[in-house]
Amino acid sequence: MNQLTRYLFEHFDRVWPLIVQHFWISGTSLAIALVIALPLGLFISRKQALATPVLIVLGVVYTIPSFALFAFLVPFTGIGAQPAIIALTAYALVVLVRNTMVAFNGVDRGVIEAARGMGMSNPQILWRIEIPLALPIVVAGIRIAALSTIGLTTIAAWIGAGGLGQLLRDGMNDPTYSKLYGGIIAIGAIAIVADLLFRLVERLVSIPTPRRTAAPIVKPVADLKEA
Amino acid sequence: MDTLQKALEYALDPSNDFADALGMHLKLSGVALLIAVAIGVPLGIWISRFGAPAQIVVNIMGVVRVVPSIAVLFLLLPPLHTGFRPSAVALTLLAVPPLLINTDAGMRSVDRTVLEAGRGLGMSAWRLLWRVQMPLALPVVLAGLRIAAVEVIASATLATLIGGGGLGDFIAAGLSLSRNYILLVGAIPVALLALIVELSLAYLQRVTVRYQRTR
Numbered sequence: 001m002n003q004l005t006r007y008l009f010e011h012f013d014r015v016w017p018l019i020v021q022h023f024w025i026s027g028t029s030l031a032i033a034l035v036i037a038l039p040l041g042l043f044i045s046r047k048q049a050l051a052t053p054v055l056i057v058l059g060v061v062y063t064i065p066s067f068a069l070f071a072f073l074v075p076f077t078g079i080g081a082q083p084a085i086i087a088l089t090a091y092a093l094v095v096l097v098r099n100t101m102v103a104f105n106g107v108d109r110g111v112i113e114a115a116r117g118m119g120m121s122n123p124q125i126l127w128r129i130e131i132p133l134a135l136p137i138v139v140a141g142i143r144i145a146a147l148s149t150i151g152l153t154t155i156a157a158w159i160g161a162g163g164l165g166q167l168l169r170d171g172m173n174d175p176t177y178s179k180l181y182g183g184i185i186a187i188g189a190i191a192i193v194a195d196l197l198f199r200l201v202e203r204l205v206s207i208p209t210p211r212r213t214a215a216p217i218v219k220p221v222a223d224l225k226e227a
Numbered sequence: 228m229d230t231l232q233k234a235l236e237y238a239l240d241p242s243n244d245f246a247d248a249l250g251m252h253l254k255l256s257g258v259a260l261l262i263a264v265a266i267g268v269p270l271g272i273w274i275s276r277f278g279a280p281a282q283i284v285v286n287i288m289g290v291v292r293v294v295p296s297i298a299v300l301f302l303l304l305p306p307l308h309t310g311f312r313p314s315a316v317a318l319t320l321l322a323v324p325p326l327l328i329n330t331d332a333g334m335r336s337v338d339r340t341v342l343e344a345g346r347g348l349g350m351s352a353w354r355l356l357w358r359v360q361m362p363l364a365l366p367v368v369l370a371g372l373r374i375a376a377v378e379v380i381a382s383a384t385l386a387t388l389i390g391g392g393g394l395g396d397f398i399a400a401g402l403s404l405s406r407n408y409i410l411l412v413g414a415i416p417v418a419l420l421a422l423i424v425e426l427s428l429a430y431l432q433r434v435t436v437r438y439q440r441t442r
Contacts, residue, residue, distance in 0.1 A: 063425045064418045065381035071398045071414035075230060075407035151295030155385065158402065168301045172389070177305045184302050188294045195293045223374050226296040226321060227382040 007167075007182030015167070015182065021081075022163035022190075025156060026149045029085050033092035033145065038138070040093075041100020051101060058094040065227055066091070066152045070159045084156035091152065091225055092145040099141025103134035136206035143198030147191055148225040154187055155227070164190075233408035234415070245397075249416060252393035255311070255383045259318030260376055267323045267375075268368065271330025272356070285331055288324040296321050296382040304389050314383070314391025321382055322375040329371025333364030366436045373428035380421050384413070394420075 008015050044051040061069075066087060073083035107130050115129045157165025167183025174180065238245045274281040300317040307313035337360050345359045387395030397413030400406075 059425075060422065063377060063421045065384045065421055067381075067384040067395055067398055068414035068418045068421075071401065071410040072418075074402070074410060079402070147293055151297070154295055154297050158388065158399070165297065168297065168388075172301065172304060180301060180304065184298045187298045191293045191295060191298075192290060195290070223325075224292060225381075226292075226378045227385055 003178075004181040004185050007178040008186060015186070018162060018164050018166055019186070022150075022153055025081055025084055025088065025161055025163055026146070026153045029088035029149050030092050030146055032085070032089045033096055034142070037093050037096030038100055041097045042104055044097070045101045045104035055098065058097060061090050062094040062225065066155050066225070067158070067227070070156065074159060079160035081161045083159055084153065084161040088149050088152055088156070092149050095145040095148065096141050099144070100134070100138055103137035103141070104130060106137065107133045132207060136202055139198065139202045139205055143195065143202065144224055146198060147195055150191055150194060151187070152225065152227075230408045230411065234411040237408055238412045245412065248392060248394050248396050252380075252383050252417070252420070255314055255318060255386055255391060255393055256376070256379045258315050259322055259379050262319045263322030263326055263375060264372070267326030268330050271327040272334055274327070275331045275334035281331065285328055288328055292324040296378070297385055300382070300385055300389055309390030311391055313389055314386035318379045318382055318386070322379050325374040325378065326371045329374070330364065330368050333367030334360055336367060337363045366432055369428065369432040369435060373425065373432060376428060377421055377425050380417070380424055384417050
């Protein structure tokens with residue numbers, strides 16, 4: 001273990017800027033995707049006719065391997081962080097829109113009727129009933145989007161975006177492999193820690209439902225995008 | 228349009244070995260998927276028979292799956308060096324977790340009363356597995372296969388980075404030579420390949436579900 005992490009500690013001055021760059025690319029992509037996806041997901045959960053075409057288009061985008069999508073963008077944007085952020089935003093958008101839609105569709109009609117019967121207005125129902133009930137699935141979507149984005153940012157090093165993938169890119173020619181191992185450990189550790197943190201948040205925002213209501217279990221729908 | 232034309236010319240020029248790269252991509256993906264099915268499905272069936280200890284294995288697989296595929300590829304570089312072997316092993320490692328997790332979930336989803344009925348009819352454990360459990364678990368297992376297949380085809384694009392070849396070769400070459408049309412020679416076929424596999428396996432999945440409902 002000592003051998004594997006040596007580079008990270010001995011050359012922390014060189015690793016730190018890459019970590020910052022990595023999180024900057026992942027974070028920017030996720031933030032843009034969130035701003036677009038949350039309203040869009042809510043919107044298509046209300047307009048079912050729009051849901052199918054939107055989901056088909058997003059599904060096609062999600063299936064494209066990231067290295068290929070980066071390659072499609074490079075002719076238009078040149079290399080660097082820009083094509084990376086565009087592609088990663090698109091992927092994150094897919095996961096977030098799908099999960100937001102499923103989350104709002106999964107809210108029990110009966111609960112909404114009951115709220116209306118109690119005299120709640122539409123905005124009140126949205127903010128006090130639907131959003132709290134949809135939140136755990138939305139957060140699950142954010143977890144999947146974040147993990148995919150963090151992983152895919154690594155690949156963006158090959159289109160000149162920097163980030164921790166740079167350690168793999170430079171480290172494969174070093175015969176001691178210390179840089180390579182450092183990069184792999186850093187990327188793997190960040191992914192696993194991020195997964196645990198988001199699962200914790202998911203648990204914190206879920207509302208304990210009484211067993212007798214037998215609420216339908218709504219599960220997050222998107223798969224992790226590995227490459 | 229001009230770039231597309233040049234890309235097509237480049238791909239059709241035999242000296243650029245497009246067919247070899249495509250063949251290598253399919254070979255890498257195919258070998259990895261076959262081995263992963265041979266490991267993941269029986270293991271998933273076996274594990275589905277246990278309660279809590281099996282859940283630990285499934286959870287560990289869930290954590291392993293979180294590690295990005297590019298990290299797994301490069302992890303095999305020091306012990307196996309570059310080329311086909313480390314790439315195929317890495318892709319296999321990536322494909323096993325979704326297959327195992329879904330096989331386990333599929334087997335568990337089979338209604339207990341159906342199993343009781345099968346046993347009541349005097350079916351042996353082996354027959355019960357083949358004639359009852361497997362057909363009922365099939366849509367979920369196929370969902371796992373679809374996830375694994377698309378993941379493997381996408382990850383095989385990265386095999387070029389550790390000298391494994393495949394269509395990623397053209398993307399890597401296009402990037403290092405700053406030639407946009409060479410980028411497209413890799414990017415377009417690999418995107419189409421991923422889409423075709425996704426759509427056909429999704430269709431297969433739907434067919435098996437329909438088959439179950441009519442029965």
